Amino acid sequence: MHLAVLLCGTLLYAALYSTVPLLPALERLFGAPHGSAGLGISLPFLALVLLSPLVPRLRLPVGRVLGGGLLLVGLFGVVAALAPSLEVWTLARGLQGVAAAAVPGLSLALLPRLFPNRAQQMAGIWVAGNVLGGGLGRALGGILGEALGVRLALLALTLPLAIPALWLLRARDTLDLPAPRYSLSSWPLYWLGFSLLFINFFVANLLPYRLEALGLSQSQIGGVMLAYLAGIPGSALTGRLAARFGEVRALRLAFGVVAAGLLLQFPDRPWLILLGFVLMMAGLFTAQGLGGAASGRGGSGVSGTYVAAFYLGGTMAGLVYPPFLHLGAGLALGLALSVAALSWGLAARALQR
Incomplete structure (x- = not known):
């Protein structure tokens, strides 16, 4: 579970940010007006704003919540990559944000329990992984989009989410977090x-x-x-x-x-x-x-x-x-x-x- 928690942020942000350089190509793919794909960028992060404080109320093992969230981000990412229209793509992106809300807050709360003597150091490494994922997602989105096309590029940067997702879902650790307190x-x-x-x-x-x-x-x-x-x-x-x-x-x-x-x-x-x-x-x-x-x-x-x-x-x-x-x-x-x-x-x- 330790490595999977550190890895999940990197792959999550690579998948979410990979769309940014492909927005014009997506609009051409769907025959949509210039700028119309912008909602597909803002919706996932709006979902993160609204749902992140509520996710800790799910009284389920944290491994299942994290793994399930990552797996759903990947599945909705596949739907987005294969979407027949801009409307379906935008909806799938919004649902990716709903699922992604399961990851950042719980990951940060888990670090002091997984690494009790190195929690601060590991939080920095977790953030560094997010930076790396976001940077590589933007860069590889453009490179793979030009080489493979938009749909295959999005699939290639979404499917790796299955690795930490299945890892967390199969984890035998029964680590639970205390009931959330909002201050x-x-x-x-x-x-x-x-x-x-x-x-x-x-x-x-x-x-x-x-x-x-x-x-x-x-x-x-x-x-x-x-x-x-x-x-x-x-x-x-x-x-x-x-x-x-x-x-x-x-x-x-x-x-x-x-x-x-x-x-x-x-x-x-x-x-x-x-x-x-x-x-x-x-x-x-x-x-x-x-x-x-x-x-x-x-x-x-x-x-x-x-x-x-x-x-x-x-x-x-x-x-x-x-x-x-x-x-x-x-x-x-x-x-x-x-x-x-x-x-x-x-x-x-x-x-x-």
Whole structure:
């Protein structure tokens, strides 16, 4: 069960994010208008927001909940890959999100029980695996889509979910979690989760428009997005950073790096924007490892709510960013800096045991 829990996030996010580079091709496949496939991206994450806090109420063995969730994500992924119309594809994507809600919150809550002496380190490794899965999912989605076609590409990145799913469903471990407890007093931790994906998606959504205006090609802009992989070292080393500096100082250091990355992006110079984006991602995913470990200590109710707040931040970023296309990069980066500064100030309260 130990390895399966660590592996499930990597394969889950590879499957969910593999669709992103294939959106135009999917619209051509279904003969749909430009931009009409966007709902298939937002629906799964809306389901994660709404259902993640409720999943811990399922009084079933956690292995069955995790394994069943992963297996359903894979099955609905197959339906999406073979869908005859955009409407069926969108519905299947939404159902993938419903099933995926079984995974992140429970995984974080399981880590302190599976790795009692290394919970924080393992939370960082779990986040690093998610970063790797999301990065590879985006990259392989585009590569395989061009080589094999959209349908085979989606199948190839969905079917591996069966490995940890069947592993967890057959696990003999009878590890159960205590009944979930939901705590409003943990709101600083929930804000932390909200701020992480808000800053991430808000800046990343605006970046292609700014870089294109500065003369970069689509392939160059795609290369800039490889900055997401900068989150792997920081998140993987979360445990060591916390051991050396303490959790609160490590979290404030991470948000200090985020702030430095945002400040570097103010000038209209592509190389500074790239460097700042890399630093921002490194800081965000380090903070995400620390926040994920803290949410796991709070039990399944707190971790489920934390995951919901995290994805709510991403959903809000998608709603907020369009006006900033006209307001300018300075105001947008200023908003992101304000969110990071508030998270820096709430670090001690967010990580209180």
